[in-house]
Each structure stands twice: as C-alpha cells, then as structure tokens.
Amino acid sequence: MDELERSGRFDHLFSESARATGGWSAYETWRSATAANPDAVSLGVGFPFPDSFPNDELLSAAERAFDGDGDRTLQYGGGEDAALLPEFVAERARTHGIDCDTSQVELTDGATRAIDAVSHAFLDPDETLFTEAPTFPGTLAVFRNYGVEIVGCPLDRDGLDVDALERELRARRNDDRPLPTLFYTIPTFQNPTGTTLSLERRRRLLELAAEYDFVVLEDDAYGDLRYDGEDVPPLAALDEEGRVVHVGTVSKTVAPGVRIGWVIADEEIVAQVNRTNVGASNTLAQSAVGRYFADGYYEQNVRELREAYEKRRDRMLASLDEHLGSAARWVKPEGGFFVWVELSEEIDVDVDTDELLSRAAAEGVIYMPGPTFFPAADGEGGGERFLRLSFSHGSLEEIDRGVEALARTVRTVSSPS
C-alpha cells in the first residue's frame, strides 16, 4: 500500500475532536527550518541546557529507592519514596505562600498532563476558554483537543492586560455571548513574553474570576527560576476563594525526562482532577524524584541553575544590544527562559517572522516565530512582527553566534532609510 492509499483510511473511525485538533502543527515552520539547516544555532526551543541535568544525583536517588523499597517501588502505587513527593510539593508551594497540604496535591506526568487533566475536569466541547495571547503552544494543543473556543487576551510589559480582559468579559455578558469556564495564565516569567504579572493585576484577575465565575489555571513552570527583581506571590497564594488551580513541574528545574508535575487546588477540584488523571502516574520516576528531594538536592540544584541561566540571559541581552540595537525591541525578563523580540519600524512592514525563519536558518540561527504562540489554529492570529528567543539551551558562545546570525538576517530586510 503506498503513502497515498494509506492516508485517510481511518478518518471515518477517528473521533471528530481528534480530526479537528491541530496538535503540534503550530511548530511546522520551526520544524522545516530546523530540518533545512540542522547546524544552525537553536534559540527556538525552551529546553534546559544538557549540563543542567543532575545525572549523578538522580541515579543515586533511583538506586537508593530500589535498594530500600524495591518491590514496592515497582508496584502499582509506588513505595515510600514516591509517597514522599506530595509532601515536598506542598512544602515548596508553602514557601511561595500557597497555604496547602498533601490533600490538595495531585501528582501528574508533567505540567502538560496536569493541564490536560484539569481541562478534562472543566471543559465541555463548545465552551469558552480564555488565555493570554501569546501563550505556550503546548497547552494550546491540549485545549484544542477539547473542541473549545479559545479566546486570546493581550499582554503588555506587566503581563496580562486586565483592563482589556475586563472589557471583553463585560462585552460578552452584555451581548449574551459565552463567558469562560477557565482562564489559562502563565503569570510568572511568561512563555513566550518573559513578563511577570504585577501584584495589583493579579488581585484584579482574581476579582474578575469571582465576578464572572471562572476558574484560573495558573501554570507556574518557571516560578523557581528568578534571576533578579522582587518575588511576586503566585495567584494561588492570593486566592481566597479556592478558584485558582496551580500547576507545577520539575521539567525546568530537574529534567523534563522524569515527567513529574502536579496540580495544587481546592480539595473538591483535586478530587475531580484525580478522576480525570487516570493511569497517569509514573511511580518509578516519582520514587527517584521523591528521594532526590529528600536528599536535599533540589534546593541546591535550583540555586546553581539560577546562576547559570542568569549568565545566559545577560549574555543574550548584551548580544541583542550589541548586534540588533534599534532594529528590534525587547523587555528584560527577570526569570524563566525567554526573550520576546519585536521587530521595529526600521524593518520592512511586510516582514513576517514566520517567513523570515528560512532566511534566518540559512544565516545560522533558528528562533520560534511569533504566530506560533497565538490561539488561531491557522497561524493568522497575530505575532507576525515578533519572535521568541530562548537562552536556556545554547552555550554562551552559541547565544552570541545565534544573535549575530539573527542580526544579519534582520539587516537583509531593513527598510531603506
């Protein structure tokens, strides 16, 4: 059977929602540019740098989990080391001001799975979900699986524009249009903009959630990775109504491969999420990471990561200043992995970062084009003058080389003055 005959054979059996979902198609431009020049410096993906992984500590933690309680470690439900993890998750959340205990923690196989389980608990097809726009495409892919209307709300330098959100909510209520069930937000070191929602706006968002009766899904993937500035409490720490569902992960602070994430929420919500999080608990990984936490490695690793990422961020910002100058604008992120770059008026008005990417790949750098981060599945939703750079993965030398290649690319499309 050739390729053509093979494709579409099961269409009539696939679910309607599976056929409608875009999955990871938002990354298509990035994928083809990467394939076109595999040697280009990758400033596109938000991967941790390889040396950041605590291989020895994780290996020793896993060995100790096997030595101590091997049979139960490999059994359904896991052993005593896996059982340690919810308490560490709750304890860390308390250090960020979230008043919680283990009855409010549901472990999942990473933050994405946590968001999937929460979506399953709250979203019916054709309901409405609000999110920041731009936002993390991985979670947009999850939301698309649920067949919901996804409405993007704009951000500025201080994160989500809560006034714009309020206007949209009010207009919908006045016109009898659907109001959101969930609001998905990455308030701290947002992906892709790097912005952090101010305290005042956090409070306002929670007031709006109460007034318009929706749940706030707070994705705190980067919360432990602050390099400067003052800590701002997570939304879950400010929540007095139990309306915030807080999601965390060790993907950025230990390793994505261990696939450990969690939900922290009101007990009633956690019970519902537990029902939708069916069979999704890798207890072997939980044992290794539980022991890793118990041995005190986490805090130490995070301290080292903060130093390493701060250097990378500073190098990227210095390199952008030196090589791009007035051809682009960006906001200094106080933490996380990303710099969100806007092409300035000096650049030809017709330039679109999706189209520019193949030229950048040929010059030797891959970035993530702005349209990737907007809810419209066809990529026609905005962000054409933006691109995301990640300083998390490359070495300092690669960051310099990548930014120089980006500057060369941008110069080829500068408007003649």
Ligand SMILES: Cc1ncc(COP(=O)(O)O)c(C=O)c1O
């Ligand atoms: C905001 C945000 N949430 C979640 C994730 C993924 O988390 P996990 O690897 O735990 O699924 C990422 C990874 O890029 C992210 O940027």
